[in-house]
Amino acid sequence: xxxxxxxxxxxxxxxxxxxxxxxxxxxxxxxxxxxxxxxxxxxxxxxxxxxxxxxxxxxxxxxxxxxxxxxxxxxxxxxxxxxxxxxxxxxxxxxxxxxxxxxxxxxxxxxxxxxxxxxxxxxxxxxxxxxxxxxxxxxxxxxxxxxxxxxxxxxxxxxxxxxxxxxxxxxxxxxxxxxxxxxxxxxxxxxxxxxxxxxxxxxxxxxxxxxxxxxxxxxxxxxxxxxxxxxxxxxxxxxxxxxxxxxxxxxxxxxxxxxxxxxxxxxxxxxxxxxxxxxxxxxxxxxxxxxxxxxxxxxxxxxxxxxxxxxxxxxxxxxxxxxxxxxxxxxxxxxxxxxxxxxxxxxxxxxxxxxxxxxxxxxxxxxxxxxxxxxxxxxxxxxxxxxxxxxxxxxxxxxxxxxxxxxxxxxxxxxxxxxxxxxxxxxxxxxxxxxxxxxxxxxxxxxxxxxxxxxxxxxxxxxxxxxxxxxxxxxxxxxxxxxxxxxxxxxxxxxxxxxxxxxxxxxxxxxxxxxxxxxxxxxxxxxxxxxxxxxxxxxxxxxxxxxxxxxxxxxxxxxxxxxxxxxxxxxxxxxxxxxxxxxxxxxxxxxxxxxxxxxxxxxxxxxxxxxxxxxxxxxxxxxxxxxxxxxxxxxxxxxxxxxxxxxxxxxxxxxxxxxxxxxxxxxxxxxxxxxxxxxxxxxxxxxxxxxxxxxxxxxxxxxxxxxxxxxxxxxxxxxxxxxxxxxxxxxxxxxxxxxxxxxxxxxxxxxxxxxxxxxxxxxxxxxxxxxxxxxxxxxxxxxxxxxxxxxxxxxxxxxxxxxxxxxxxxxxxxxxxxxxxxxxxxxxxxxxxxxxxxxxxxxxxxxxxxxxxxxxxxxxxxxxxxxxxxxxxxxxxxxxxxxxxxxxxxxxxxxxxxxxxx
Numbered sequence: 001x002x003x004x005x006x007x008x009x010x011x012x013x014x015x016x017x018x019x020x021x022x023x024x025x026x027x028x029x030x031x032x033x034x035x036x037x038x039x040x041x042x043x044x045x046x047x048x049x050x051x052x053x054x055x056x057x058x059x060x061x062x063x064x065x066x067x068x069x070x071x072x073x074x075x076x077x078x079x080x081x082x083x084x085x086x087x088x089x090x091x092x093x094x095x096x097x098x099x100x101x102x103x104x105x106x107x108x109x110x111x112x113x114x115x116x117x118x119x120x121x122x123x124x125x126x127x128x129x130x131x132x133x134x135x136x137x138x139x140x141x142x143x144x145x146x147x148x149x150x151x152x153x154x155x156x157x158x159x160x161x162x163x164x165x166x167x168x169x170x171x172x173x174x175x176x177x178x179x180x181x182x183x184x185x186x187x188x189x190x191x192x193x194x195x196x197x198x199x200x201x202x203x204x205x206x207x208x209x210x211x212x213x214x215x216x217x218x219x220x221x222x223x224x225x226x227x228x229x230x231x232x233x234x235x236x237x238x239x240x241x242x243x244x245x246x247x248x249x250x251x252x253x254x255x256x257x258x259x260x261x262x263x264x265x266x267x268x269x270x271x272x273x274x275x276x277x278x279x280x281x282x283x284x285x286x287x288x289x290x291x292x293x294x295x296x297x298x299x300x301x302x303x304x305x306x307x308x309x310x311x312x313x314x315x316x317x318x319x320x321x322x323x324x325x326x327x328x329x330x331x332x333x334x335x336x337x338x339x340x341x342x343x344x345x346x347x348x349x350x351x352x353x354x355x356x357x358x359x360x361x362x363x364x365x366x367x368x369x370x371x372x373x374x375x376x377x378x379x380x381x382x383x384x385x386x387x388x389x390x391x392x393x394x395x396x397x398x399x400x401x402x403x404x405x406x407x408x409x410x411x412x413x414x415x416x417x418x419x420x421x422x423x424x425x426x427x428x429x430x431x432x433x434x435x436x437x438x439x440x441x442x443x444x445x446x447x448x449x450x451x452x453x454x455x456x457x458x459x460x461x462x463x464x465x466x467x468x469x470x471x472x473x474x475x476x477x478x479x480x481x482x483x484x485x486x487x488x489x490x491x492x493x494x495x496x497x498x499x500x501x502x503x504x505x506x507x508x509x510x511x512x513x514x515x516x517x518x519x520x521x522x523x524x525x526x527x528x529x530x531x532x533x534x535x536x537x538x539x540x541x542x543x544x545x546x547x548x549x550x551x552x553x554x555x556x557x558x559x560x561x562x563x564x565x566x567x568x569x570x571x572x573x574x575x576x577x578x579x580x581x582x583x584x585x586x587x588x589x590x591x592x593x594x595x596x597x598x599x600x601x602x603x604x605x606x607x608x609x610x611x612x613x614x615x616x617x618x619x620x621x622x623x624x625x626x627x628x629x630x631x632x633x634x635x636x637x638x639x640x641x642x643x644x645x646x647x648x649x650x651x652x653x654x655x656x657x658x659x660x661x662x663x664x665x666x667x668x669x670x671x672x673x674x675x676x677x678x679x680x681x682x683x684x685x686x687x688x689x690x691x692x693x694x695x696x697x698x699x700x701x702x703x704x705x706x707x708x709x710x711x712x713x714x715x716x717x718x719x720x721x722x723x724x725x726x727x728x729x730x731x732x733x734x735x736x737x738x739x740x741x742x743x744x745x746x747x748x749x750x751x752x753x754x755x756x757x758x759x760x761x762x763x764x765x766x767x768x769x770x771x772x773x774x775x776x777x778x779x780x781x782x783x784x785x786x787x788x789x790x791x792x793x794x795x796x797x798x799x800x801x802x803x804x805x806x807x808x809x810x811x812x813x814x815x816x817x818x819x820x821x822x823x824x825x826x827x828x829x830x831x832x833x834x835x836x837x838x839x840x841x842x843x844x845x846x847x848x849x850x851x852x853x854x855x856x857x858x859x860x861x862x863x864x865x866x867x868x869x870x871x872x873x874x875x876x877x878x879x880x881x882x883x884x885x886x887x888x889x890x891x892x893x894x895x896x897x898x899x900x901x902x
Contacts, residue, residue: 020416023345084130136201200248248286284313290349316342358395496524499590501636531599639794644747720759749787
């Protein structure tokens with residue numbers, strides 16, 4: 001690469017916008033010692049290389065897109081954006097310099113301290129062809145070829161140029177043709193937008209044409225050898241010796257139009273599509289169309305014209321076309337495509353088969369000459385192009401000087417900073433090209449690099465996935481922390497996230513089932529997402545033995561997604577079980593559970609595809625043993641008073657016969673119709689048939705109940721009815737009881753036995769020294785001891801909560817008779833030592849009536865018990881019934897404590 005080291009010389013610096021010049025619009029044109037420079041603005045600079053100074057600055061009406069100089073008459077053709085083509089005579093313009101415009105000087109931005117140069121405004125009369133759709137042009141002899149952008153198609157137009165000195169405009173279009181397969185980027189209908197990359201228009205001539213004796217600088221025109229010219233453009237173009245217009249469009253099409261057929265198209269109109277020939281499609285904007293001489297020439301060679309047509313795209317795709325002989329000896333075109341590093345900002349064709357192209361990183365050169373290819377094909381084109389860097393970056397426009405030093409090249413370039421420079425290259429040594437072995441090694445290295453890139457890509461993907469999982473886990477943990485703070489901070493009053501429980505009987509074959517519906521409501525601004533679950537625990541504790549260990553059943557229901565304002569309902573069966581028993585009371589506890597393992601476990605697990613030191617090592621015991629956090633929401637007790645059903649209170653249209661008991665089987669119904677069957681002789685059935693129902697009573701101070709019920713004890717409602725409504729507040733029969741103002745109801749327990757609940761007001765006379773005391777007696781009566789215990793337990797539980805809630809509001813208790821309380825206590829202690837053989841068979845605990853007499857001393861009652869037991873041993877069966885009834889009454893009197901809740 002040392003042989004290609006350029007010698008760079010900076011000539012001038014021009015104005016440029018903030019951020020630098022953009023590629024595609026700037027132009028550099030050289031003619032003798034003069035250099036014409038356009039930076040894409042409305043100014044065109046003329047720089048003298050010999051004097052090393054600016055000689056003129058011309059201001060045009062719009063941004064300049066293209067320059068061409070006709071040496072004969074020193075005519076400068078300029079294309080202004082959305083204005084048209086201007087023709088400027090440099091000799092006349094230099095004599096008519098307007099010194100009054102000298103304030104607008106370009107040398108203010110120049111690094112050289114040269115004298116200021118005046119700006120020469122171009123008069124509107126210099127517009128040769130006004131047309132706001134023109135995007136490119138070229139001058140061929142006395143013809144002006146333009147490329148206009150229509151609303152939907154590109155159009156090639158041919159006009160006559162006035163002779164030098166006439167100053168007249170073209171006398172209309174001679175011919176025109178539309179490029180049928182091209183659709184340029186357009187704006188509004190009828191107003192096409194300016195293309196980001198301008199199209200390329202140039203002229204290819206057959207060899208020996210006299211028109212080339214008057215070339216035009218900057219026209220990008222060239223001649224091709226006869227064989228290649230005929231293969232590309234056909235026999236008609238060769239016989240007519242007509243120049244061919246080549247168009248490179250922004251969509252990648254490379255097409256051509258024979259100039260003489262375009263001239264005669266108006267005289268003999270035909271199919272316009274026949275005038276256009278598509279040579280190739282690069283599939284990217286075309287930025288260069290040129291010609292190269294790739295074959296080494298002998299000294300006596302006659303045809304020295306270029307033998308290779310080159311087209312280069314903006315993305316780096318390059319096309320080379322040569323004339324070649326196939327195996328049959330037929331002359332055929334050979335097309336070869338290459339790929340260069342892109343994007344390509346600008347390019348130019350030079351001598352020796354070299355193409356210079358600029359990328360944002362470096363100015364490079366590639367050689368298509370046959371002598372420099374490692375192995376040429378039939379047409380001598382190399383199979384691989386190796387760009388060689390020249391160490392110059394950010395070149396936006398490029399021109400190859402015609403004054404080429406021996407064994408070298410001279411380039412004119414303009415950088416993005418607006419610096420005009422000359423680059424002198426020494427090309428006497430051959431460009432280094434790799435051998436086949438080196439190419440194989442390079443291919444192997446490329447494979448290894450691609451494999452390494454794939455491995456790194458997999459590792460990066462794995463790391464990204466792990467980071468994303470950890471970020472999601474952190475987000476979920478943050479939301480869980482916010483939910484925990486909201487629930488733990490709001491223990492008093494309404495909670496933003498709550499769960500309420502209601503019970504109801506549902507009809508499920510073959511029997512009715514008591515169900516609990518838990519409603520989870522989210523009234524907060526947070527969401528319950530992945531990891532949250534609603535845990536419902538049902539705990540049974542028999543009322544007959546509160547100290548016995550109960551059974552617990554836990555249900556876990558994933559929440560899925562519960563946003564603000566959403567609610568979720570879950571219905572669970574409570575019983576009875578397969579044995580038909582329902583142990584009451586039941587405690588239904590609701591809580592939110594957050595699974596740390598479900599949310600965080602995946603993020604802490606090491607990645608399968610990458611286990612490197614960059615990932616933090618996570619011990620297996622990082623999660624706590626409990627595997628999550630539990631936030632209590634509510635606790636609801638389901639007792640006998642909630643489970644009672646009252647079929648006698650239901651209206652005829654709402655009464656459900658199935659609620660009274662299990663569904664009767666059809667076989668049992670048939671057998672029952674045949675005749676009476678033997679009834680079961682179990683203890684429960686015998687007790688229900690031969691013994692009176694068990695009764696439990698509780699006395700409560702009327703004053704305490706009135707204070708506790710408060711507003712619920714409405715005017716016109718007796719205290720007994722208000723008390724019954726309070727006890728059945730969570731039962732579905734509450735509305736009927738309130739409407740009828742009932743004080744006594746007959747219900748059915750879950751096991752199907754009857755249960756009678758009676759509320760009445762009684763007077764206690766011997767307890768208070770001030771006189772009689774008004775009390776309320778709550779009596780529970782049932783033939784089933786288990787149902788009685790469950791109902792009694794439910795009533796006691798409600799009274800206990802009532803006393804605790806109103807303990808601070810209650811006044812001091814009244815004066816009581818201590819002797820009466822002491823006698824009651826002694827009676828209760830004595831009753832604990834009495835044999836309970838008879839009571840266990842169904843002895844009821846009787847309560848008092850309307851008034852309370854002073855209880856008999858325990859010694860008298862014990863003596864009566866002994867006497868009655870002795871009589872039972874001597875009497876016959878007929879007379880012993882009365883003795884047994886009296887004995888039961890005495891036992892009931894001993895076991896009834898007659899205590900009052902004050």
